[in-house]
Amino acid sequence: MVQAALEEQIVYSRPESFTAVQTHYCPGCTHGTAHRLVAEVIDEMEIREKTVGVASVGCSVFAYNYFNMDFVQAPHGRAPAMATGVKRVLPDRFVFTYQGDGDLASIGMGEIVAAAARGENITVIFINNANYGMTGGQMAPTTLPGQQTSSSPNGRDVEVMGFPIRTAELLSTLDGASYVVRRSLHDPKNIRMAKKAIRMAFETQKQGLGFSMVELLSVCPTNWGMTPYQANQWVQSAMVPYYPLNDFKVHPALANFRV
Amino acid sequence: MTKEMLKGNVAIAEAAVRAGLNAYFGYPITPQTELLEYLSARMPELGRAFVQAESELGAVNMVYGAACTGARVLSSSSSPGISLMMEGISYIYGTEIPVVLVDVMRGGPGLGNIAPAQADYNQIVHGGGHGDMHPIVLAPANVQEAIDITYNAFDLAEKYRTIVVILADGSLGQIMEPAELPEMKPLLMRQPDWATYGAEGRPKRFLSSINIDPAKHEIFNIRMEQRWQKIIANEIRFKEYYLDDAKYAVVAFGTSGRIALSAVRSARAKGIPVGLFRPVSLAPFPEQALYELSKRLEGLLVVEMNNGQMLEDVIKITRHQTPIDFYARTGGIVPMPEEIEAAILRMVEEPVNTTEHPRDRWLARLSQELIGGS
Numbered sequence: 116m117v118q119a120a121l122e123e124q125i126v127y128s129r130p131e132s133f134t135a136v137q138t139h140y141c142p143g144c145t146h147g148t149a150h151r152l153v154a155e156v157i158d159e160m161e162i163r164e165k166t167v168g169v170a171s172v173g174c175s176v177f178a179y180n181y182f183n184m185d186f187v188q189a190p191h192g193r194a195p196a197m198a199t200g201v202k203r204v205l206p207d208r209f210v211f212t213y214q215g216d217g218d219l220a221s222i223g224m225g226e227i228v229a230a231a232a233r234g235e236n237i238t239v240i241f242i243n244n245a246n247y248g249m250t251g252g253q254m255a256p257t258t259l260p261g262q263q264t265s266s267s268p269n270g271r272d273v274e275v276m277g278f279p280i281r282t283a284e285l286l287s288t289l290d291g292a293s294y295v296v297r298r299s300l301h302d303p304k305n306i307r308m309a310k311k312a313i314r315m316a317f318e319t320q321k322q323g324l325g326f327s328m329v330e331l332l333s334v335c336p337t338n339w340g341m342t343p344y345q346a347n348q349w350v351q352s353a354m355v356p357y358y359p360l361n362d363f364k365v366h367p368a369l370a371n372f373r374v
Numbered sequence: 375m376t377k378e379m380l381k382g383n384v385a386i387a388e389a390a391v392r393a394g395l396n397a398y399f400g401y402p403i404t405p406q407t408e409l410l411e412y413l414s415a416r417m418p419e420l421g422r423a424f425v426q427a428e429s430e431l432g433a434v435n436m437v438y439g440a441a442c443t444g445a446r447v448l449s450s451s452s453s454p455g456i457s458l459m460m461e462g463i464s465y466i467y468g469t470e471i472p473v474v475l476v477d478v479m480r481g482g483p484g485l486g487n488i489a490p491a492q493a494d495y496n497q498i499v500h501g502g503g504h505g506d507m508h509p510i511v512l513a514p515a516n517v518q519e520a521i522d523i524t525y526n527a528f529d530l531a532e533k534y535r536t537i538v539v540i541l542a543d544g545s546l547g548q549i550m551e552p553a554e555l556p557e558m559k560p561l562l563m564r565q566p567d568w569a570t571y572g573a574e575g576r577p578k579r580f581l582s583s584i585n586i587d588p589a590k591h592e593i594f595n596i597r598m599e600q601r602w603q604k605i606i607a608n609e610i611r612f613k614e615y616y617l618d619d620a621k622y623a624v625v626a627f628g629t630s631g632r633i634a635l636s637a638v639r640s641a642r643a644k645g646i647p648v649g650l651f652r653p654v655s656l657a658p659f660p661e662q663a664l665y666e667l668s669k670r671l672e673g674l675l676v677v678e679m680n681n682g683q684m685l686e687d688v689i690k691i692t693r694h695q696t697p698i699d700f701y702a703r704t705g706g707i708v709p710m711p712e713e714i715e716a717a718i719l720r721m722v723e724e725p726v727n728t729t730e731h732p733r734d735r736w737l738a739r740l741s742q743e744l745i746g747g748s
Contacts, residue, residue, distance in 0.1 A: 164574035169439070170582070179580040185570035187442045188582035190465050193435035196427065200439025200447070201570075203423040204397050204563075208572050226435070229428030 130154040132163045134183045143343025145300040145333040146174060146242065150181050152310045153213070153240060156317055157184070166209040167201050169194045171223075173215035174248040192223025195230035198237045209320055211238040216257040217247045220282045224256075227286065234291030234325035238316045241282060241328055243297075244335040245354060252338025256280045259357055265338075279357065283330040287363035293324040295364040299332035301350035305360070311374040315365075324366045332358055377552040382542065383408035385517045385553055386450070386476055389524035391416055394559040396445035397423035399436035404488040405544035406452045406478035422561070430455040434462030434475075441471045442581045444569035446528045450476035452544070453494050454485065463537060464503025468583025470568070470598075472531035474524070476540045478547040481706025489706030490544035490629060493680035498539050499656045499687075506595045508602045509537040510609060511657040515632040518553040519654070520546060525556050534605055535568070541656060543679065545629040545708060605658055612660040614667075616642060617649035622721060623667060625651045625688055626677040630702075630709065634677050637714035648718055656684070661691045668696040673721045677714055678702045682733045689732070697725055700732035 129135060132154035140146045157163050163184050170178040172191035179186030189197040194212035202210040219227050219241050230237065246264050247253040253266040257279050261270040271279075287295040294316050298309035309331055316327035332354050334346035341349060380388075387409045390398070398417055400410040410426065417424035423440070427433035433449050441447045451459060456477045466473050479494045481487040502509040510530060514520035520542060527538040565571055570579050585591035615635055617623060626634040631652035638650045651667060653660050668674060674696055676685045681704050689698060701717035703709045726732065 165572045167443075167570055167572060170580075176584065179582065182578075183573075184578050185573045186578070186580040186582075187439060187570055188580065188584060189435060189438070190461055193431065193438075193462070196432040196435035197439035197442075199425060199432075200397070200399065200436035200441070201443055202439075203425060203436070204440045204443050204445040204447075205571055225428055226432055229432060233425075 130158040132157040132183050134181055136180060138181055139177060140174065141337040143334060143336040143346060145331070148300050148306060149240060149242060149331055149333065150178065152306070152313050153211070154182060155310065156314045159314070160317055160321070162209050162317070165207070166211070167205070169198045169201070169210065169212040171212065171214040171218040173218050175213050175215060175242065176249070178213050192218050192221070193226055194218070194223065195226040195235065195237070195239065199230055199233070199235050202235065202237050206236070209238070209317065211240060211317070213240045214242070215248065216241070216243045216245070216255045220256040220280050228289070231286045231289045231292045231326045231328070234293070236320055236323055236325055238320050239326075239328040240313065241330040242333045243282070243330055243358065244333040246335055246338050248335050248338055252335070259353060281358060283328065283363050286328060292326045292328070292364050293366035294319040294327035294369060296362045297330040297332070297358060297360050299350055299355060299360055301332065301334065301347040314374045315369060315372065318372055319366065319369060322368060324368055377554045379550050380517055380553045380555070381408060381550045382517050382520055382546045382548060383478065384412045385521050385555070386524045386540065386542070387412040387416065388555055389521040390448045390474070391420070392556050392558045393525045393528050394446050394561050395422065395448055396561070396563070397440045397447045398449065399425050399427050399433040399440070399447070400449050401427050401430050401433050401451065401455060403452045403455045405480055405490070405547045406450050406476070408547070409450045409476065409478070420561075430458035431461070434459040437473055438462055438466050438469075438471065441466065441473045442469070442569060443571045444564040444566045446564070448474050448476070450478065452478045452480045453482050453491070456494060456497065460501070460503045463509070464505055464507060465583045467502065467507045467509065467537055468505065469581050470535040471581065472528070472535050474527045474531055474538045474540065476542060479541065479543040487706045488544065490708055491679050491704065491706050492543055492628060492630060493683065493704065494541065495656065495678070495680060495683035498541055499659070502537065502539070506599070508605070508657055509539045510534070510605060510655070511539045511541050512611070512654060513541045513628040513656050514546060514654070515628050515652060517546070517549065517551050521553055521555060530609065534601060536601070541628065543629050609655060610658050610660045610663070611654040612663055613652040613654060615650040615652070617651065617667065620647050620649035621672045622646065622648040622675065622718065623651050623671055624648065624675045624677055624714070624718065625653070625664065625684070627653050627656060627684065630677045630679050633709055633711055634714050636711035637718060640711065640715045641718045646718060646722055659687060659691070664688065664691050665693070668692040671696055673697045673699060673725060675699045675701060675717055675721050676732065677709065677717070679708065680704055682736070685732060694728050697728050698732045699726050700736045702736065
């Protein structure tokens with residue numbers, strides 16, 4: 116009896132928008148997950164050759180090594196301004212920034228608020244991991260009350276160090292912002308929802324509706340002093356209650372779009 | 375083309391438009407604001423990009439992003455705003471991106487005032503941000519020269535993939551005088567082989583000033599220094615007035631050079647053999663030409679609208695061989711031609727030696743005149 120040749124079907128592969136290199140990210144870090152989601156969305160929308168990414172300063176400073184598309188790299192906090200420059204001279208290209216919480220919500224708060232207020236037609240991927248990762252785990256604007264970091268060793272005392280910033284809620288108050296949501300990367304269900312949100316954000320840009328941002332709750336096991344499993348548990352138990360996962364602003368024109 | 379009455383700030387703006395400016399990003403600051411205001415109407419009228427940024431930090435980084443696509447991009451500001459742009463200027467230089475910036479200098483330090491000054495000399499000519507770097511710095515002295523410099527600045531920036539700073543001051547920004555504008559160049563969307571505009575049908579590119587490996591960064595810095603040597607060889611510019619038979623010369627740039635020219639003419643009318651050496655490129659500085667000139671002179675008078683920032687360079691260039699005198703007004707005060715003429719006469723009548731620092735005599739005299747006492 117002649118055995119029929121087994122038919123192979125590829126069900127999962129590296130996105131074309133992702134380069135085949137090893138990243139510098141720590142084991143268990145969710146930057147890799149976030150990168151992959153962005154790359155998958157760009158592949159699905161077939162816009163890789165029309166996209167310019169803007170890397171920031173922080174752990175994702177080398178993002179341009181991992182994305183297979185044109186990239187520029189901004190000074191600390193200035194990615195939304197740099198993205199504005201690219202987009203204004205190339206309005207038919209897709210422009211996105213990829214920024215951490217120190218970059219976007221501390222040193223770059225002026226640039227992100229102004230870009231959102233202008234309704235700049237760019238997409239922002241915002242990684243909130245409640246600390247400064249690259250410099251070794253210092254307190255960030257997103258560090259939770261009581262959270263110990265290398266610069267708040269006794270825990271964040273809100274009387275002295277102030278309160279965390281809920282960036283998505285803040286930006287959603289601006290008329291120029293058309294799609295502002297928060298998602299999390301701590302389990303498969305939430306990762307799938309994060310991907311849908313990233314797709315919606317790029318669709319917002321495609322439709323010329325203005326500013327879009329997806330805030331992603333992420334883990335930093337190394338600086339948090341946790342195993343990856345513990346870190347994901349902590350996102351769910353500590354971060355999600357403070358940073359609710361929600362759609363804070365969705366332009367009416369997006370209402371009927373389904374991913 | 376005919377001459378028309380043009381304000382300095384507006385003339386620079388229109389010259390940039392006619393040079394094929396794709397995008398302008400800026401922030402209001404006196405005495406530069408008319409440049410931004412003019413372009414806020416002119417650029418959209420031509421279908422070109424204009425953004426009033428949230429700050430000079432925003433503006434310089436919009437310039438950075440837009441210039442990374444290969445576009446011709448301009449920003450302008452005045453001294454305190456230029457201080458804010460320093461971060462971006464260093465990054466742009468470190469990424470080898472051609473950009474043109476205009477600094478319409480005003481009185482400092484700090485918030486200072488909105489009157490003309492030349493006290494950004496050190497900040498720009500010897501600076502332009504952290505790290506080893508050399509922007510090309512050009513200092514016009516009248517509206518026509520500002521137009522000509524601006525019109526050619528983009529070619530210059532692109533030739534060397536570097537930053538060109540047009541160093542003007544509040545006087546030149548605000549003055550109106552007859553000048554001729556050049557022809558409108560066709561607007562191009564350049565796609566140079568280093569630019570990032572979407573990797574369609576080619577490998578991806580990235581533009582960054584990061585060089586995490588110090589060995590690679592050292593090589594980068596040496597390569598940029600080699601480029602600077604080419605710029606020194608090719609791009610030095612200066613103007614000479616009445617120097618053929620001169621025994622004395624005034625050295626001054628920009629507006630103080632322009633005022634000094636009036637003083638030189640008056641002194642000439644009184645029989646003093648004095649001329650004017652006016653550097654137009656402050657970086658690269660016309661060192662060799664000034665050195666050769668100084669060797670045959672009996673005295674140099676450096677005139678500036680700061681406390682003697684270029685003076686230090688002139689002392690270094692002339693190697694303490696020629697007596698140097700110094701006259702300056704600072705903090706937003708513009709010297710009158712009579713003051714400079716008096717300084718020329720003093721240089722001739724009370725020769726200085728080469729051992730005393732030229733600033734000492736000036737400081738003692740100006741202290742006495744303005745503050746009194748010892």
